[in-house]
Amino acid sequence: MKLATRYILVLFLGMFVGAAIILDMGVLAERDEPKEALAPLPLNELRSFTEVFSRIKSDYVEPVEDKKLLEDAVQGMLAGLDPHSAYLDADSFKDMRVETEGQFGGLGIEVTMENGFVKVVSPIEDTPAARAGVKPGDLIIRLDDKAVKGLTLTEAVRFMRGKPGSDITLTIVREGATKPLKITLTRAVIKIQSVKSRMLESGFGYVRITQFQAGTDKGLAEALKKLETENKGTLRGMILDLRNNPGGVLNSAVGVSDAFLDKGLIVYTEGRVADSKMKLSATPGDLLNGAPLVVLINGGSASASEIVAGALQDHKRAVIMGTKSFGKGSVQTIIPMSNGGALKLTTARYYTPSGRSIQASGIVPDIVTEEARITKSEAADHLREADLARHLENGDEIAKPKEEPKKEDKKDDKKKDETGKPAVEDYQLQEALNLLKGISFFKAQGK
Secondary structure: OHHHHHHHHHHHHHHHHHHHHHHHHHHHOOOOOOOOOOOOOOHHHHHHHHHHHHHHHHHOOOOOOHHHHHHHHHHHHHHOOOOOOEEEOHHHHHHHHHHHOOEEEEOOEEEEEEOOEEEEEEEOOOOHHHHHOOOOOOEEEEEOOEEOOOOOHHHHHHHHOOOOOOEEEEEEEOOOOOOOEEEEEEOEEEEOOOEEEEEEEOOEEEEEEOOEOOOHHHHHHHHHHHHHHHHOOOOOEEEEEOOOOOOEOHHHHHHHHHOOOOOOEEEEEEEOOHHHOEEEEOOOOOOOOOOOEEEEEOOOOOOHHHHHHHHHHHOOOOEEEEOOOOOOOEEEEEEEOOOOOEEEEEEEEEEOOOOOEOOOOOOOOOEEOOOOOOOOOHHHOOOOHHHOOOOOOOHHHHOOOOOOOOOOOOHHHHOEOOOOOEHHHOHHHHHHHHHHHHHHHHHHOOO
């Protein structure tokens, strides 16, 4: 028995060394600098690992394949680090690459792990999750009849995905709700339109970025050109809406920030290895030519969204409005593996130009504006002098021919915001527009 145990231990030491060498070679292929020498292997801990492995193989109630045990061990190793590090098998790695291109199958929610449950960072607009009313901060405790507790994030995400048209029921714990909510969603092919835009009023444009994908910065430039064409001239101001934007590709976030900055640092990262330390700066050229900019954020604005908001805030290029952002300020590096899978490993932290860490702190708005709805009062149409019988006519009207009264154009009331609600109900957007018009007015006055 001792001989057998010793043999297993030696075998596993060989496997661990081999894995380390393969991984190191994969990393070196993407780096210009040599990686530091690997630390000596912890023999006592590896001995404990092999003992557990051997005991499961011999005593567990059902036979378990070596491959499954080893993959579970790798997943557990990464899951124990932080909520964003994970092992991606070949299928998950493929899905992740498809997501960054803007089309994939599923429910349309950005999620993380918290205390063993799946936490919603943000629902993605125009997806089953958003339409069903899933909200940032919701905790998903069951997927159909399967308890989330005990699943890795990768397993939970894979369970939520499936054939388009098939249903899944999420059991959700929501702050303020007296009991768990059950929401049934129909899976769909998620096609994300990263950039949406429209004119709010003459001279004032609105751009919403739902998620940062490859090419989002180019989409922003095209949207601004379209708005200027529609406005028949340069804009007097713009609102950039990053609410419920869960993040995405770093380069796109830098490109969007650069679009409004002429110079200066946008973001920098700090990590343990040399290539995790980056400084990314703006290039000359402000697409708005210095026109006032208001950025909307909330608790669903995370990662890349926070990079943009933080950079524009630090450079005093924009007024940040809304509520405090999510606070995901860590960098995940995708390291391809020789088996077709990949490691998603947290390798650094983001910092704003002034040196603020976004991690677990988020971006605090310059002007805190809570979410609310504005509704028109039914009693707002008061009786006026002109409505009274036998009222005295205005003296100026006696000498002028009467014109037919113009009917009020109520089209604006029917305009929808990017969530599909009447624009008048979006209190944060309305407040942002009021602020933007005020800044534009004072700027025009030279004050």
